[in-house]
Amino acid sequence: MYQTLTCAHKTEMWNFLDEWRAVKGEEGEEHLEYEIRGIQDILNHCSSLPVRMGGIFIDGKLKAFSIGSKNELENMAVIHIEKADASIPGLYQAINQLFLLNEFPDVKWVNREDDLGLEGLRKAKMSYCPADFAKKYLVKQKRYGNDR
Numbered sequence: 001m002y003q004t005l006t007c008a009h010k011t012e013m014w015n016f017l018d019e020w021r022a023v024k025g026e027e028g029e030e031h032l033e034y035e036i037r038g039i040q041d042i043l044n045h046c047s048s049l050p051v052r053m054g055g056i057f058i059d060g061k062l063k064a065f066s067i068g069s070k071n072e073l074e075n076m077a078v079i080h081i082e083k084a085d086a087s088i089p090g091l092y093q094a095i096n097q098l099f100l101l102n103e104f105p106d107v108k109w110v111n112r113e114d115d116l117g118l119e120g121l122r123k124a125k126m127s128y129c130p131a132d133f134a135k136k137y138l139v140k141q142k143r144y145g146n147d148r
Helices: 007-024 029-044 092-102 119-126
Strands: 004-005 051-060 061-071 078-082 110-112
Touching: 004 092, 004 119, 007 029, 007 051, 007 078, 029 110, 051 092, 061 092, 078 092
Parallel strands: 078 110
Antiparallel strands: 004 051, 051 061, 061 078
């Protein structure tokens, strides 16, 4: 069952995330650490952030959630986080669809953000037949001061 989530669901989201991360194990651990910190920041400040959250509950337990925001200027939903129990076939697709239908029903565009170079994630995102890609840039700071 899909449900709009609020800051009151933080504990359920953390419990799910702990289980999700345990299944992932050491795979991608460095990448996961940054992602977990980002999710923690969002959940710790969700009452003051313009984010929308939704989840799927199975037998009363959170099994998938998504966090996004709306870019009003471009009439675009920006999906920041998508997590699901990968052992349940079709659950990632379900949270992707239900989150958009319930939280962003009238947007013209959806930005699913970067695939982080992960082949499986890239393949999944390409299956949505994207209309365009955002330009990416790499910024490197030049040495300055005593660093020369």
